Amino acid sequence: MGRTQAKRKRAYHHGDLRSALIDASLEVIGREGIDGLTIRRVSERVGVTPGAAYHHFQSKKHLMAAAAERGFAELLSEQTEADRAAGPHPLGRLEALGRVYIRYALGHPAHYRVMFGEHTRQLDMGDPAPSGRQVWALLLEVSRACADAAEAQIDATDLARTAWATVSGVVSLILEREVAPDPSAADVTRLTDMAMAVLIGGLNALASNR
Secondary structure (H helix, E strand, C coil), X not given: CCHHHHHHHHHHHCCCHHHHHHHHHHHXXXXXXXXXXXXXXXXXXXXXXXXXXXXXXXXXXXXXHHHHHHHHHHHHHHXXXXXXXXXXXXXXXXXXXXXXXXXXXXXXXXXXXXXXXXXXXXXXXXXXXXXXXXXXXXXXXXXHHHHHHHCCCCCHHHHXXXXXXXXXXXXXXXXXXXXXXXXXHHXXXXXXXXXXXXXXXXXXXXXXXX
8 A cells, every 4th residue: 555545544544534535636636627526536546435435525516615615715714814914004905815815826726726617616506615705705805995095986896806807817827827838936926026016006096096
């Protein structure tokens, strides 16, 4: 038995099979994409029968929902910490959230794909990732603070959507290798800095033209 499989076996015997299945699902997504994800394949990676996996997840879509929820929960934790560290200035808070979003997405591409992929949006499970709503709520709160500070006619929801679209665009360009065949840390830093400069600079311009 290989070291990885043995480790998973130990996790299972310690009652952590659900977490191990989520880990394995993200590994499969990272290697083969969401289309390659099946309960059977994930079960094999963990070293249990599909029946044992179905005890925790009724279907592939339930497994995907759990993986998405984990990703959103981790993103929310990191953004909340960054928001606190950013201080009271609204624009600094907005920039902190954007930088964390990009860093998390590029550091966890399998998580990101299951969190925001078309497959997840089509789960038809009501609210498969409640932490996702909290991520949005935090962004909207900060966007409202930015709009209030600007004292200009800025719709907070539109600002939140624009900020999300900006950072998501950077992530997509990098993950899809549109920036370079093998984007470097310098590429990531340059695009992140540019995105934040455009977003924050645009808000400052709106405020100065009120």
